[in-house]
Amino acid sequence: MKNIIYYLIILCVLGGCKSFTRTDLQSNCGNTFEVQYIKNGKYLVSKKERAKNYLNIYFLSNFNDQIKININQKEVFNKEVITDSTKFDTYSAAFTYKLSSSENKYIMKGYSERNKTCFEIPIDTKYRIIYFYYYQNKWIIRFSNEIIIN
Template structure:
């Protein structure tokens, strides 16, 4: 009986959370955190989710030159400066068009300043990727929720 109660509590914990987070070791050798947001307050509409693109935002503690490859093709290569005193201030966001012929994507990022990188498969059921570099660790958040930058 105790085991049944324990499993029910664990199940409620996992199903009740707004997001799921796992730490993995990237092919680059770094430990990174991958997060998956469940539906939230400012969720993309089905019409927006059906469009064939990803939007990638850089947030929190970037003062760096960042390179991003998707499926070994360079899609971003420039300086990124984010203001850590105001959450809504970020300098870089870009959109990537998904191919109708391809189903699998891998995003790889590299930081010039910290000499760190990350590599993770893209879950295409999510249309937004938030990239963070926080506490010497990359955080990649897959989401269909727009952050409300006004609050």
């Protein structure tokens, strides 16, 4: 019986519910930001939806700021984002970006007016959802195909 319990614990640790990788990077504004890639999840975007070439971008936690987002040097978002810090993983701002059939590389740049922080990162187009968090004075950019259901 003990061996079975140890085996299950090892499976949970190795497999986990959500498998993701995480990397810390330095921005050209001088701050550190974190990039996460969620490999799987409970509610995944269907293959049919992923084929439509749209990115859905959500602002989740701890934003109370004017946020600017550029993709390939074109401004695609410039609004004040106020998130509800009492409800984790609920979004107050979102936008959709259509990927071009003629371009195959996308560089996303984000900037926070109040906090004077930024990030610059290539978009991994295998993922159709990008979640933004601002936690402990750091941007967190999460690439995912998982839809958050509240």
